[in-house]
Amino acid sequence: MPEFQRFSYDVLIIGAGGAGLRAAIEAAATGAKVGVVCKSLLGKAHTVMAEGGIAAALGNVDDRDSWRVHFADTMRGGQYLNNWRMAELHAKEAPECVRELEAWGALFDRTKDGRILQRNFGGHRYPRLAHVGDRTGLEMIRTLQDHGIHSGMEVHMECTVLSLLMDSGRVAGACGYDREKGRFYLWQAKAVVLATGGIGRAFKVTSNSWEYTGDGLALAYRFGAELQDMEFVQFHPTGMVWPISVRGILVTEGVRGEGGVLRNSEGRRFMFDDIPDLYKDQTADSEEEGWRYTQGDKNARRPPELLTRDHVARCINREVKAGRGSPHGGVFLDISWIKQHISKSEEHIKRKLPSMYHQFKQLADLDITKEPMEVGPTTHYMMGGIRVDGDSQMSNIPGLFAAGEAAAGLHGANRLGGNSLSDLVVFGRRAGRYAAEFAKANSATTIDDQQLQTTATAALAPFERGPSGENPYQIQYDLQDAMQDLVGIVRTEGEMEQALDKITELNQRAERIGITGNREYNNGWHTAIDVPNMMIVSEAVTHAAILRKESRGAQFREDFPNKDAEWGRYNIIVKQGAEGEMQIEKRPIAPMPEELKAVVQEMK
């Protein structure tokens, strides 16, 4: 049997982005022995790429804000499929979690009276996003990292997790290998938190880093965890479209929050042409009112560019399809026009959006203070994930927790910008706390050596097949093409059935993946291990999207273009059946308590 280096913890955290690090800090603070396993170097997780800000009803800029407004905004954005308990806890606890980051050294931008400044964002009624220019995610992960390294956690960097380990129905840890040498590791634990992020790499055009291959979802699914809301993949309306090699890289919503406008090739602000009924009362009537809103006028309503992401993305898609797009297949996003209103607008833009300025200058040779950008939709965020209990974040597998993007519930059918960073800290903290509690209340686990053996053998099989096997990179590309073309922003049953056929074919090819070289830092091997995870999540997304015969939030069905009130009563659950087949079912949403219903009514 291959040798495993053995480590033992009370709580094992898989993933070291915002949610994983926050969970680790919380668990360690209770005195638990905590291990963290991450795929990259510490501090490089996808959280670094978050730009706009962290949503919390601090009320620093507009004191009409409160948890009740934030809760109602989140539910409206999620089209009421959200786990209402999570939306409630999130709105109530986010302010405290932001203040906690400040106490650990985070330096947010300030108001004139020295408090944390908050900015406008799509779907949020009041300025709510605490931010640091347009690099809020970096500030957050560095704060958690620099605080966390002194909290006693042990970090295993650049490790791939191959499998969870089970002990009579309860999770017992995980096993994997380190990238540097390819040595096998066993991390035994009484509780495990999955904080592995999303699935964006299953699509061709994405803002997500290479890590986003749905690992946590697949790891949990294989042992019976339920996945929920998998049909809801958020396409961010503004990604770069040119040059081709940077296609998909995010252009923050902050550009629109600061007054940036969308125009088609005819120069028309097309977002004014299609404003959904749900948002009519909250949207500006004129360009002039929209501008005043972005500049902090409390009596103005938001410009239509700041409607929810699903809607803006579809409007852009429509313009491009109608032949009114920009030269490289996007539309124009213009912030330079604000020079009509602001003197020294160049300095203003550079100060408010420094990363965007550099990103376009360096990668596209374009000065955003002078010219419009070309943007188009990009796969950005997974609303779905592992189904968890709203309070504790525990999945249906005892001892297995999930937090952040890997967990489902908070965002329902569509996430509001800024609600992701707050999700990470609010539910990372809860997952860490309850995982530590679970570890304390339960005895040590036993490791099944047979399972270790089987996992190791399967992991090494691609080496046996060698260069004559299938190229793992090619399978990944083919899957990305299929998901992009057939299960993308506009969906139909026929195309999605084709996608399922394609996934079946790719699954067969994936069984024959062969790789060259040895086990030391072999990217081919890493890809060979990632591919099966991406297959599982892709299949789950497609099945759930086929079953939901309506358009709601991030899911747009061309064959069912309207929202169906009946479907608003259900989440879709995906789980593995006894024969290893994928089972898909409708599950009724628990009724909302009267006091929360009253909040939703009041904020309508």
Added chain:
Amino acid sequence: MATQATFRIWRGDPAGGQFQDYTTPVEEGMVVLDAVHRIQAQQANDLAVRWNCKAGKCGSCSAEINGTPKLMCMTRLSDINLEMPIILEPMHAFPPIRDLVTDVSWNFRAKMTIKQFKPRSPDAPDGTWRMQQADVERVQEFRKCIECFLCQDVCHVLREHHKHDEFIGPRLLVYAAALEMHPLDTEDRVSDLRKKHSIGYCNITTCCRQVCPESITITENAIIPLKERVVDRFFDPLKQLFHIL
């Protein structure tokens, strides 16, 4: 723009290695990392390269491109002479792991030796602080750092003299500066900077500042003010005189 380019990539491990040439098609708008990925997918599946975001935000894909430390994801092919082979090497200041990947774990260990953030008591009864934007901005410059370690790679104290055991290097001096100049911080790191972290080894050649992809003014805004604090504390002749008296 050329339609083909040759990349001369260092392939090897701690035991040694050699350069190997790969010729691959290139297109307008491509960056070095795109070409490396194409070579990896089509010609060398096991080519080791570390990368994450491909947007200049995570600082993973640091390497030496034609001898200059750079992020591969932010180096456009249009800025390189493609008539000659493009030479790609791992960073030299850290031990090689494989191909373009180096062992940068020392940076994480060295960071642990710097005393962590210690805020003053909150300013307001609700447990929050008040800070002015101008005071925050000074430190925000340092907090732009993406920990790519290119500044560490180019620093001669680490690269040529291998003083990793005594000196923390520009990245961690920037980290220390961010803490020392944080409006809320109350910790004292001046003595450590002199003794444990050997700030005196830096002779302000500004090489680090020149390679920083985030354009942090490392030498002038971070290191020199820290050196001044050390000098103020330990080498002020008037203070020494009073001490003797």
